[in-house]
Amino acid sequence: MGNSIQTEDKILFTAREVFIREGYDGARMQQIADEAGINKALLHYYYRTKEKLFTTVFERVFTEMLNRIFSLMEEQQSLEVFLNVFFREHITFLLSDPRLPAFIINEVSLHPELLSNIFGKFSFYGIERFGMLVEKEKEQGLIAQRTDPLQLFINILSLSILPVVIKPIISNVLQMDAKETETFLRQRIEILPEMVLASVRKDNSKK
């Protein structure tokens, strides 16, 4: 009944699903219209082109993802507490929608120009807090001086994201069924915190 806001939300919601499922090049405006229960012409009424619809969706998805990561990084108590919280929350989230990280990774590498217009839309506060936490634990003698907070941050992201993203490969190459693979990945929530902690502890190697 002429309810524009409701329609617009429905379009964005559906477009998000289809773009993530199929990728930009694989997605079809017809498909989005069908799943949203409207028709193609209406899509173009709200978002003049496919590209415009896509960038709107992508900016949201990307910003949400970064904000989610950075907000988890505001944890300040200790590196140990942070690692426990982060791996649990983040891996659980990724497993609930394994296509999402693959989508972001791929679109960003196919269309790097998408990233240029996204700044100022999320907070770097979390990453600064993480750096401060690392420095504090260095001073306390808990972790090695050579630890680079940024490299450590990238390590933590890598260890949580990539295994989920290559889930189909793990499944097939290692001949596990869906349930086994899920269990294997979920185990990492318990394993990773102490592994990462051990990796930055002082005096691990004599050299």
Place this chain on the structure above:
Amino acid sequence: MGNSIQTEDKILFTAREVFIREGYDGARMQQIADEAGINKALLHYYYRTKEKLFTTVFERVFTEMLNRIFSLMEEQQSLEVFLNVFFREHITFLLSDPRLPAFIINEVSLHPELLSNIFGKFSFYGIERFGMLVEKEKEQGLIAQRTDPLQLFINILSLSILPVVIKPIISNVLQMDAKETETFLRQRIEILPEMVLASVRKDNSKK
């Protein structure tokens, strides 16, 4: 001049480049023909459909990637030597073509069915050797008993692959130019071996 083998090679070589650069859905037969210096009809003469051409290319690329990884894993001297060799070789390789891993990750998650027909085309020998190496160092008391070789293997892959794959994101979000980002990623070749080693050493935590 009627040289079929040369033409077929040229097609495969070019198709590989275009598919990796654009993805399956984004790639165009016309584009492949142009870059190969032939015309579209000839593509269909050799490979009846786009899908057939793609699966041929994908199986090759995927098999090469796995064989490369697994052959590096046959290193048997010690975990330390292995980690030094692996991170150096693998990260250098990935940096030489950052689209490749993103391509594999994305196509596999978009078209999981692609994987079903690829078995028996590569060797699992490397991964077995790696498991044996881990067990040996466990017996020698060098690494913690709780270490799961498979999880460790996935960790090593994650730490080398993901940072390269999200290179554009690192570049943009952390405001580094191309050269800085390259340096940042290349530093990991030195950092990662001792980090991973430390993560599995015994007696890191009192608990």
Place this chain on the structure above:
DNA sequence: GTCTATATGGCGATAGAC
């Protein structure tokens, strides 16, 4: 705002000459 109908172009694929 929402629809039906259609314009316009590009795509994968094939026919058929050489």
Place this chain on the structure above:
DNA sequence: GTCTATCGCCATATAGAC
């Protein structure tokens, strides 16, 4: 084996009625 020409379809996008 390689080409030119073209078919048939489906994609994005728009025109115009309601």
